[in-house]
Amino acid sequence: MTSLSITVNGRPVAAEIDPRTLLVQFLRDELRLTGSHVGCDTSQCGACTVHLDGRAVKSCTVLAVQAEGAQVLTVEGLAAGKALHPMQDAFREHHGLQCGFCTSGMIMAGIEIVNRHGFALDEHTVREALEGNLCRCTGYHNIVLAIIGGAEAMARLPGATPAAAG
Amino acid sequence: MFAFNYHRPDRIEEALMRARDSGDAKFLAGGQTLIPTLKQRLAAPGDLIDLGSIPGLAGIEVTPQAVTIGAMTRHADVAASPEIRRAVPALAELAGLIGDPAVRNRGTLGGSVANNDPSADYPAACLALGATIRTDRRALPAEAFFCGLFETALEEDEIVTAVSFPVPAAAAYRKFANPASRYAMAGAFVARAGEGVRVAITGAGQDGVFRWIDAEEALTAVFAPTALDGLALSADDMIADMHGDGAYRAHLAAVMTRRAVAALAAG
Ligand SMILES: Cc1cc2nc3c(=O)[nH]c(=O)nc-3n(C[C@H](O)[C@H](O)[C@H](O)COP(=O)(O)OP(=O)(O)OC[C@H]3O[C@@H](n4cnc5c(N)ncnc54)[C@H](O)[C@@H]3O)c2cc1C
Ligand code: FES
């Protein structure tokens, strides 16, 4: 067993874990944060995407112990009370989901796209940046629209600063 | 995943000592190759030595002569580095073509060269630019470092610390990615330096990354896509799998080389 202390959605967490535990298993099975999904065993689908120290990662391809001391943000940490994060809201607004299995990963990937490329996104940038997020239902069209719309809405958040142009 | 002991040393000496004591250890960098391998039970190391807490292994240093990148530097940081974009734009571009953003946020240069996947991107840049691979105990020219499919000159307990790429006069990388995995079906890195031209092909060769000497000679004589007319790689030496046969890969490698040359010739 290895001891682990990390911060998840702003809350410090400490645990003794088997070092084999994947970050996604720790989040889902130990912390019961089941918004991050496991859609493949080949690190390709992105349903498990979370932010680790501000960067999108596939939590199925990170050992929980590798996150020692880090800040983890999952889809559960986005809403402010009952108010959805603008990127979450945009997925509803633009019908960016059908079954919803890929959605938390898409939203976490979408927010990183904004962090990297700024609030004014074009379709090409979004499609390229979604390379690692697969959706079996939507055909992507509305997911791309949702991320472009979510980015515009994020610009109106209080304290929003333009991301470094990437 | 089979059970292993996990270690997170904060000094390279300690990592080396652990590896020697174990005799059955693996180093863990970004984990983007190793963790999927462990999940599929294709590897069963007794000890996993995480290089993530060793200071000084990540970073980028650019001089007029060379771009030196620490082994633990993530692909995303190479892709975004303004210094590398200025000195060797093709290298930053190559890093930005690896996998997808989440893979690039974790995967490292050291892990990529140590793994020497025949379809990986960095080995092509190393070979074409004549890079030096630095380890805890020596410095190896790329040519001596890559020794065939998933094989390198690394000893069991040897750690890659950095890779130093000489700055070329000009370079370009063109890759035809497998639409599912994003690994190269064929990739060509073409570099001009001094009087010569070097061409490295990844994704195609059965023995992993290689230099296409015929193309180098033709391009050194005349630097234009037409210089490649009539040259062909042998289909028998190419990877043949469910994604494409040898003839397809031989053709694709030539097309990628032509595109890289065209991009450079256009200035
Ligand atoms: C979905 C997906 C798509 C990908 N697409 C591409 C692609 O298009 N092109 C491409 O090139 N790669 C691709 N990769 C692989 C990716 O680039 C990996 O990051 C890289 O191959 C390995 O680097 P790592 O840091 O993750 O190493 P790890 O997985 O941690 O380690 C890989 C191996 O290298 C050894 N190792 C690691 N660091 C060192 C070191 N410093 N010294 C000695 N040994 C070391 C480890 O022991 C292990 O055997 C992809 C991966 C995934 C999951
Ligand atoms: S579950 Fe992580 S990439 Fe598919």
Ligand code: FES
């Ligand atoms: S909405 Fe069903 S997988 Fe994307």
